[in-house]
Amino acid sequence: MAEETVSAALTLKDIAREAGVSLATVDRVLHKRPGVRPDTVRRVQETIARNAFQPHVAAAELARGRARRFAFVMPTGANPFMQQIEAYLGEMSAWLSARRLNVELINTDVFDPSVLAASLETLSGDYDGVAVVALDHPGVRAAINDLVDAGTKVVTLVSDVPSSRRHHYVGIDNIAAGRTAGALVGRLVGEKPGKVAIIAGSQGLRDHAERIFGFNQVMASEFSHLDILPLLEGRDEDDRSEQLLSRLLGKHPDIIGLYNVGAGTQGVAKALTEAGREKQVVFIAHDLTAMTRRLLLQGTLDVAISQNPGHEARAAVRVLLSLARNEPILSEQENIRIDILMRDNLP
Amino acid sequence: MAEETVSAALTLKDIAREAGVSLATVDRVLHKRPGVRPDTVRRVQETIARNAFQPHVAAAELARGRARRFAFVMPTGANPFMQQIEAYLGEMSAWLSARRLNVELINTDVFDPSVLAASLETLSGDYDGVAVVALDHPGVRAAINDLVDAGTKVVTLVSDVPSSRRHHYVGIDNIAAGRTAGALVGRLVGEKPGKVAIIAGSQGLRDHAERIFGFNQVMASEFSHLDILPLLEGRDEDDRSEQLLSRLLGKHPDIIGLYNVGAGTQGVAKALTEAGREKQVVFIAHDLTAMTRRLLLQGTLDVAISQNPGHEARAAVRVLLSLARNEPILSEQENIRIDILMRDNLP
């Protein structure tokens, strides 16, 4: 039996004594407050490092008095994925309040850059941290940078703005998600030749464009015997997606693969089943909802590629909290995975 | 814009005032200490419920003074998966010490029931919580129950003892994992007939047996055109697995699917590549290690089914902590998923 050392639980007082300074000076160093000579700063920091001292989170939290405020800026409307994220935030409410964390939901039209940017500007100063489902647009980028400059911690959620100075991105790599979809379609259709249909909300949406890019990449390099049909744009709407796909299925009796990049999966599935082709076509879509779960169990949908909304909600909160506390982030924990869900590994 | 209510952050004092009792009485109720009339208990509890009062975690943690001690009882030896769990515990050390949590690793021969049971018995009273990779055996079950009776929180890790009174299980449903493997083999080989080989460590290991069960279930019900060969037992050893599989591959030139249930994946892969059959055989194995990652990227391994060791390590710690604090568990968060990993969705 091997045991790890049981740390002696040092306190700030111990550090002060060992560094030969007063408690106040250690406090100044710890919070990067001015009024300490560089020499002294170094001496204190070395003592902290040497002892691997960690301030007691509970004591720090208790001492600061005021609660932390986080804002989640989410899209208005009935997007089920976003609603799931909001639902999981609700499930955390006991956890949050036991830690005196206030999380406020702010619904905005995140697809209008000026509205989103204006929304973000109003938050300045009022919040310790902001999580935002962000559109990648210069105005939004500027608003994010302003928040960061004002000392607010900013996390992009689901959709990133890599060119901004946001502290963290909580979401998946959509190119890899598209590649995964491509590999699955290619592998599941087998070796027979045929056509593959892709339907997306819009090529203008960054995440959709990235998924399509990754999908095409894999199809071209690994499954060149398959014929990729021109992209359909269903605007994430069930009806429109259904109509477009119905027409396409009628025109091409040899479609053997189908990838729905965005929402509208219900419409896509309806077109497929009404054509009586659900058993012959490998169908892959995104996200796990009550509906995609049903389609998976029925066998209409072969694979759902998803990002875990609960994980994203919790990761965003944890990251904001760690940033606010100036605490390291457990990167492996906060990294969102691309989940491949089939009938037998449904959560 | 909709906002959630910002709770007023009640304290115990507020509850005491509203219930018309003293702080001491509220404290007694909260900690289920004796000396309070049933009537009063009810009144206090109702006040707590009515206000959705949550004790401030930080204050409670600070006030209790002593650190919590958790023990992780893990197998001795070089099992890479277990080593990954231990590694992730190491990565948490800053997180743990900032919360004054002591996690101690205790390596034991978990495959010998009497040794494991004895190991568990020695822990009684010394620890607030124990996470154990448990063998399902009456002696072990009794030892776990003894720990629970002594007030220690117990979590089974990776391998469960469902008949014990352990508080929680952190790990995957291995039957579902086997079903997933079966569905993937069946779907990836396509419609052509052929033989499928299964190699496991031992049928005596509960997790292996469960995976085999799930695998066979799916094969029988959904892919009955495939011929399942008799199980090979490789004892999780590379060399033995390689030899067994080499012989089998020589005997059956029409093997098109291969499922490795346990460890020894390196040996299995070697047999496959030395026979020059890695492109013709759909190969599915468990767990993500440096080696299986390499095999996935090479294309030798088609899919790795895995449970996230980092997640399991963190979930075990969080669950033990929540149990010790008498705090609800975020079940969706602690539920371990069956990950399907392919080349393109590697983390």
Next chain:
DNA sequence: GGCGTTTTGAGGTACGCAACTCATTTTGAG
């Protein structure tokens, strides 16, 4: 009504840190 027992109140201390004040010492520029 008196007794012992149970229940309750009142109060204190401690936990480790943040944040603040104010006095004192040190430093560097002139």
Next chain:
DNA sequence: CTCAAAATGAGTTGCGTACCTCAAAACGCC
């Protein structure tokens, strides 16, 4: 050397809870 500015020490208060003691009140029983 002088003086203002910078650096530091010393100390206080409060955060919300756990845990403890002791006294007082209420209760149930005969």
